[in-house]
Amino acid sequence: MRIVLGVGGGIAAYKVASLLRLFTEAGHHVTVIPTEASTRFVGTATWEALSGNPVSNSVFDDVHQVNHVxxxxxxxxxxxxxxxxxxxxxxxxxxxxxxxxxxxxMARGPVLFAPAMHTEMWQHAATRANVETLRSRGAAVLEPATGRLTGADSGPGRLPEPEVIYDAAMALVQGQSDFQLPLAGRIVTISAGGTREPLDPVRFLGNRSSGKQGVALAVAARNAGATVRLLAAHMDVPPPAGVEVVPVETALQLREAALAAAADSDVVIMSAAVADFRPTEISDTKIKKRDDHADPVITLVRNPDILRELVELRNLKGAGAGEKQQLIVGFAAETGDSQGDVLAYGEAKLHRKGCDLLVVNHVGTDKVFGQDHNSVVILARSGSGPQEATGTKTEVSAAIISRIGLELNSVSPRA
Structure with missing residues (x-):
């Protein structure tokens, strides 16, 4: 496919090098046209090296080829x-x-704009009118991401991540002219991995969570247009590019990070495997084996219920006029027993926690934890029927993020 990549004069131009790489690695022929102002941020040599094609921003270069047409x-x-x-x-x-x-x-094919500017500029009536004009003429204009901008300020105006722009461009070419990024402009906080509760400087109480599902959720949310904040406990996989990472270790650290992150989040997804208990005391030195063969006694105390606390805080805060209430999604790693099956325990947990959606996993020694595939049931507090999602953790994450988009837009999922 022949792609023209126009680069505007903003500091975010450096991110476009990664977008160009995505296009070329997918086998597309890319001609880069930077504006004169943009070359003050990234020079033409960079674009020529990455695209493999000559770069110009003048209508007077190669006039015999009539490039401007x-x-x-x-x-x-x-x-x-x-x-x-x-x-x-x-x-x-x-x-x-x-x-x-x-x-x-002169464009005769699809055109996609990925805006980036300071919040006040994006929200100015003139810019909004220009965006509506372009959209009315058939151009696709993404919503900018929300987050830290060039200076100390934050807000909507960040360039969407290269992967988000790439996915939107491919969708546009495939004829999805009315495509929407379901989480565009949203801030999504996701917890991932397993917490570790220290016993002494060497040992800890932990769990089998690898963080794969949480990372896959972060990628899916990012690709759906969201600004993603990942609260990362212990994980066997690296965090994805294009998300803010907040490292945590214990359940108490995760609680502090989650409460702080929830303050400006549209969606909170608590997919981390949080320890239910922690040692009452942490030894300053390694616990030794004693010659008298006395076994150590470890007393545990219950950890706070972070998910329930987030729901209570959300409900106490409420939503302002014209605002949608924050959406909170919990995860339940369950095993059935003689008292009930996995789904029954999931339903009870949904009622007890009060979150909007609960993603229920049937876990075991060889199930879910550390695996690349997953099978979940999504339960909703609204009362709509259970929704199953099975496949790779990437596919399951896409289904969960799609369901979240539907919930945010108050659309009932298809049976």
Whole structure:
């Protein structure tokens, strides 16, 4: 596929190098057209090296090829990232002052803009009007991510992660002109891995969680357009790119991080395997085997119920006028016994915790923990029927994130 990649003059231009790499590694032929301002952030040599093609931003280079007409006509897709407020304004008003804006005027295929700018600029009435104009003409304009911006301020205006832009571009080319990123503009906090409760400087109480499901959820949420914060307990896999990582070890540390992160989160997904108990006392030195063969006695105390506390805090805070209430998703790793099966325990836990969705796993020595596949049932407090999701943890995560998107938009899932 022939792709024109326009690069706007914003500091986020450096991220576009990763987007270019995604396109070229997928086998696409990419022509990069940076604006003059963007070359102050990333030079043309970088774009030429990564694309394998010559780079220019002038209509007077290679005039015999009539590039200002040819590139737009031949492109199967045009992606502009970062799409600054200035570039959106020029595109909306049909200006043609350089090679990129000329190419946009000549475009005959799909066009995707990935905005990046400060929050005030994104929310300004002029920018919003320009975005609506471009969308009304058939262009796709992503919502920017929310998070830390160039300075000390935070808010909507971050460039979506390269993987998100890539997925949106591929969806657009495949004819999904009305595609939506279900979590665009949302802040999602996800806990992952297993907590460890120290007994002494060497030993701890832990569990078999590998963190694979939590990491897969973080990737799925990121690819759905969310700004993702990953509260990472012990994990056997590395955290994904493009998410904020907050390392934790114990249940108490996770509680502190979760309560802080929930303050500005639209969605909280508690997928970490949190220890139910911790030692009452932690030895400052390694617990030794005694010659008198006396066995140590370890007294445990119950850890706080983080999920329930998050729900109570959410309910106490409430939602402002016109706002959707924060969505909270819990996970239940259950084993059946003579008193009930896994689903019965899941239903009871959903009622007890009060979260909006509960993802129930049937766990065991060779099930779920550390495995690449999973089978879950999603239970909803709203009363809609159980939803099953089976497959790789990537596929299961996609189903969970899709369900969260439906819940946020108050759409009942299909049976």
């Amino acid at each position: 040819r590139l737009g006509h031949e492109a199967d897709l045009i992606v502009v990232a970062p799409a600054t407020a200035d570039l959106l304004a020029k595109a909306a008003t049909g200006q043609a002052g350089d090679l990129l804006t000329n190419t946009l005027l």
